[in-house]
Amino acid sequence: MIVSVSTTSEHISQPFWDGTAQGQFRVPECQACGHRFFGPEPACVRCQSRKLGWASLDGSGVVYSFTEVHVPPEPGYEVPYVLAVIELDDGPAVFSHLVGAAAANPRVGMRVTLAFRTGADGVALPVHVEASG
Amino acid sequence: MTTLERARDLPCVPIAVIGGGMEYYQVGYVNPPLLREVGMVGQQAARRARAMAGIAAEEIDVFCLYDPTSFEVIRQFEMLGLCAEGEGGPFIEGGTIALDGEYPVNPDGGTLAHSYIRTQQMTLRIIEIVRQLRGTAVNQLPHPEIGLATAAGSGAQHIEMILLGKV
Numbered sequence: 001m002i003v004s005v006s007t008t009s010e011h012i013s014q015p016f017w018d019g020t021a022q023g024q025f026r027v028p029e030c031q032a033c034g035h036r037f038f039g040p041e042p043a044c045v046r047c048q049s050r051k052l053g054w055a056s057l058d059g060s061g062v063v064y065s066f067t068e069v070h071v072p073p074e075p076g077y078e079v080p081y082v083l084a085v086i087e088l089d090d091g092p093a094v095f096s097h098l099v100g101a102a103a104a105n106p107r108v109g110m111r112v113t114l115a116f117r118t119g120a121d122g123v124a125l126p127v128h129v130e131a132s133g
Numbered sequence: 134m135t136t137l138e139r140a141r142d143l144p145c146v147p148i149a150v151i152g153g154g155m156e157y158y159q160v161g162y163v164n165p166p167l168l169r170e171v172g173m174v175g176q177q178a179a180r181r182a183r184a185m186a187g188i189a190a191e192e193i194d195v196f197c198l199y200d201p202t203s204f205e206v207i208r209q210f211e212m213l214g215l216c217a218e219g220e221g222g223p224f225i226e227g228g229t230i231a232l233d234g235e236y237p238v239n240p241d242g243g244t245l246a247h248s249y250i251r252t253q254q255m256t257l258r259i260i261e262i263v264r265q266l267r268g269t270a271v272n273q274l275p276h277p278e279i280g281l282a283t284a285a286g287s288g289a290q291h292i293e294m295i296l297l298g299k300v
Contacts, residue, residue: 045160
């Protein structure tokens with residue numbers, strides 16, 4: 001998983017980080033057409049409206065695909081880690097890390113739920129764990 | 134680039150842009166790409182490019198395709214309609230895309246085996262087509278007349294393509 005984050009304070013993504021600090025997983029939501037997407041953009045990726053808000057999501061979903069990363073893209077990553085595409089029940093597909101038992105035995109189609117892990121720099125990051133039951 | 138009229142007076146063999154197209158799915162690099170959404174991205178652009186050139190995909194002699202991964206080459210043959218969706222894997226087996234195959238791909242090695250110089254790798258795809266059509270390529274094909282260069286693809290959720298031909 002990521003143990004420190006190098007860029008957390010870009011203006012456009014600040015509401016996301018404000019959310020994670022409160023244990024919320026937020027994605028941009030278009031106020032004109034309702035489309036949810038991730039990550040943040042200056043305009044809606046579907047209708048181009050600039051009236052964007054943020055939706056706080058439950059974050060549960062299904063593993064669409066995954067890979068185990070052994071070479072980190074930048075310093076601050078503890079390798080190996082399992083990078084997954086999660087199709088959210090109440091939002092878009094997102095990249096996330098699988099942690100715990102889900103990382104030991106990842107499967108396409110696995111039900112996962114949202115969790116947070118706080119890195120060495122104190123920044124809380126959304127990750128996914130296998131759904132219980 | 135210049136007019137064909139001027140190009141004919143220059144020392145190099147002129148090569149013409151005979152078609153082109155581009156296509157987007159939502160916005161590049163927003164949301165991870167899902168195969169069911171971007172698996173055929175570029176199909177409409179390829180149709181437009183072929184219509185501009187007045188050719189069929191089967192008439193393309195050399196393919197310089199964006200190949201950040203080997204998968205993307207397979208996908209682009211499906212996108213171009215040279216094989217059915219989902220059959221790109223078997224299609225490229227057996228040397229179909231080798232130098233002496235029916236649809237030679239990236240004789241210069243592409244981004245996987247030549248170089249990946251960030252966005253300028255797109256220019257290399259076009260340069261290789263021009264060299265192939267002029268007969269000055271390092272891994273020269275026998276007498277190609279039409280070439281296709283592509284940039285980006287399903288992962289980026291957008292694609293650009295250009296058809297070049299001898300005049």
